[in-house]
Amino acid sequence: MSCHHEHNHGHHHGDNHDEADHILPIPTNASQSLRNQIDFQKLTALNIEQQNSDIYKIFDKYDDSKYQIKDFISSDTDEQIILNIPFLDSSVKLFSIILKTSGGDQCPQTIKLFKNKNNIDFDNAEDMKADFTLNHPQVGFEGDSNVQEQDINDDNFVEHFLPRHVFTNTTQLTFFIRDVYDEDEDQSKIYYIELRGEFKKLTKDPVITMYEAAANPADHKNTTASLERNQHSIQ
Template sequence: MPHEHNHGHCGEECHDHDIPEAQGHRDNLYTHIDRDNVVALNAENGNGPEVVKPWHERLDEEVYLESDADDQMVIRIPFTGSVKLRALLLKVGPGEQTPAKVSLVTQFGNIDHLDFNEISERKPTQEFNVPQGREIGEYHVMAAKFPAATSITLFFPASQGADTTRVYYVGFLGQWTARKTEPVITVYESRANPADHPKIKGIHGAMQMP
């Protein structure tokens, strides 16, 4: 079975070691992903949720997304609450179908539906080079950049030489917090009640309503 590992190229937040089996369950965010609203753009054989798999299916290569018109792909992944992200998990490839890099664009609050033009013009929250390999890649993010994300969009701008890009598995590690919503109570006044408003003296001493 392939070994999962971190990639030393992804910055100070990364460490080179195997991913413990238990770690995938301890802070894996799979159950907090809103899978019904995951969206993939330029995917030939799926809509997006196919690659958001539970931990025990992470090595499955029968189900995947492959780009269609060219080698670019966008996958937008909303959460059911706020997420303090620790790491991105990816299984991609094989070979030249591996994306050259992955850009993470974070959204807070209202979710933007980013298309290719918008996401290519927006500065990524963080991005990583992606090495070729059949294992699960763990990409540690800078936690300060992902304190309370409600949605993360992954942008794969190009393959490593193939006409298409292929993605088998997308996962996240981190901490989830339920979304806090408080009801907004608004009282509308159908007709002004004179007793509720202060009276103001007019220029001749008469009492006038404001």
């Protein structure tokens, strides 16, 4: 494991999760796809080889294009990645996350998820309590992405179901890839991320309330007295 990166490592490996834990996702219902709710302009990551402007490529796939492996994000100086996924003026309830990662030594093992946190970095990600932790199985693409153009194998996708009551009212989701399966490997790799759930638009329109003026008995009394004076004057 390379330790050239400036953050500290305190890895604690849990039980290994292999293909026995692999949940093959069913096709996504269009109404549950959150792709259009992601703010692609504000996607950011720490410790990746690619530019932040290229992160959207692992989300912006559909139909057969999800099998393409030419687009991915990979860690830079060691295996850890922090990925921030903001949503577009929406309050999201997450149902599940579908991943396609490296299936070999570069396969992420522990992925901590944080909800609505804007301050996650490598100084606090290890110690901060996650809202949920994914134990990702060692499943994914094991070929050479520099040679192959696509990997048409549905078995390389893994769906992780989330506790919906935890990930309600989500405006940002943060991934912290903590470790990979090979302790001597200093890189992790992700080819595809898909988020499923439901959303509602956040409105910034002001709430205008109309109030009906209540009758003032004193006004009625004054009006009556004025009418009586006018009638007396006429007489």
